[in-house]
Amino acid sequence: MSQHSDINDNVNSTDTTDEQTLNSTSEPINNDNSTSQEIEPTSDKHIRIVNTFMKRRTHMNKNAELALTAPEFSEYLVNNSFGDGDLTGIDNLRTLFADSPNGADAPLTVEIGFGLGDSFIEMAAADPTRNFVGVEVHEPGIGKCAYMAGTQDLSNVKIINGDAIQLLKQLPENHIDRIQLYFPDPWQKKRHYKRRFVSPERMTIVTRSLKQGGWFHTATDWEHYAFWMVEVLDGFVGLTNKAGKGNFTERPDFRPMTKFERRGLDRGHGVWDLIYIKD
Numbered sequence: 541m542s543q544h545s546d547i548n549d550n551v552n553s554t555d556t557t558d559e560q561t562l563n564s565t566s567e568p569i570n571n572d573n574s575t576s577q578e579i580e581p582t583s584d585k586h587i588r589i590v591n592t593f594m595k596r597r598t599h600m601n602k603n604a605e606l607a608l609t610a611p612e613f614s615e616y617l618v619n620n621s622f623g624d625g626d627l628t629g630i631d632n633l634r635t636l637f638a639d640s641p642n643g644a645d646a647p648l649t650v651e652i653g654f655g656l657g658d659s660f661i662e663m664a665a666a667d668p669t670r671n672f673v674g675v676e677v678h679e680p681g682i683g684k685c686a687y688m689a690g691t692q693d694l695s696n697v698k699i700i701n702g703d704a705i706q707l708l709k710q711l712p713e714n715h716i717d718r719i720q721l722y723f724p725d726p727w728q729k730k731r732h733y734k735r736r737f738v739s740p741e742r743m744t745i746v747t748r749s750l751k752q753g754g755w756f757h758t759a760t761d762w763e764h765y766a767f768w769m770v771e772v773l774d775g776f777v778g779l780t781n782k783a784g785k786g787n788f789t790e791r792p793d794f795r796p797m798t799k800f801e802r803r804g805l806d807r808g809h810g811v812w813d814l815i816y817i818k819d
């Protein structure tokens with residue numbers, strides 16, 4: 541699981557893929573100029589990729605490990621679930637369901653950062669005629685999610701290991717019906733705001749992949765991030781706030797309680813939902 545709240549600056553972080561310093565003379569890392577916020581020039585020679593996540597090593601339980609290795613769970617895992625997700629060749633999410641009962645044309649929801657996947661799987665099980673793709677970078681979460689999908693024999697779930705931003709850039713325009721981002725890392729310190737998922741640059745990428753009339757649904761338990769999101773999203777041309785400018789949406793019935801939501805509530809936080817519709 542990536543950082544949250546007071547562990548933004550966790551010194552025990554074991555992975556440095558989060559901010560990679562790359563020599564600018566090597567292979568281009570990104571051909572898309574619209575993602576300027578993700579790439580910070582640090583000197584003439586170096587550029588730094590600013591990710592929205594911080595990969596950390598945490599315990600993988602036996603069921604998660606089984607799901608990442610046993611063939612009966614492989615139908616859920618789109619790419620290699622170990623290490624940094626290789627997204628090469630994943631350029632269409634609908635075709636992943638071509639041979640499933642729903643087929644490729646069913647409504648498609650993509651959840652970014654499902655964590656351990658409990659609420660994601662609950663939503664998929666409750667809405668079997670809709671297809672669900674979950675994207676995560678946290679291996680134990682990917683394993684646990686695949687395990688739950690397999691033990692419930694779900695046919696409408698696929699799981700991708702990797703950076704959702706990179707994935708969305710590879711997809712066609714007007715591809716997804718709903719994108720959901722529940723309790724994203726809040727990146728509370730000012731110097732980390734550039735890592736927040738909801739930013740004008742990242743929303744350009746998100747909105748491009750949404751179908752016209754499609755939804756971007758987010759929720760947070762961090763008040764500062766909640767008002768930051770409204771400001772960014774209300775000001776974003778091409779999206780309309782379902783609740784009207786400046787307003788939050790009532791928590792919809794279809795969104796189950798997530799692990800980080802529960803943690804926030806236990807700490808006395810509020811919860812703010814936002815739904816934006818692509819014009």
Ligand SMILES: C[S@@+](CC[C@H](N)C(=O)[O-])C[C@H]1O[C@@H](n2cnc3c(N)ncnc32)[C@H](O)[C@@H]1O
Nearest residue numbers: 542592593653655676703704722723798799800
């Ligand atoms: C604070 S946790 C919330 C997990 C879950 N949604 C919940 O509410 O319990 C945020 C999750 O988003 C994932 N994440 C952050 N940025 C991501 C990205 N660009 N692509 C995929 N996953 C990402 C992190 O690995 C982490 O597991």
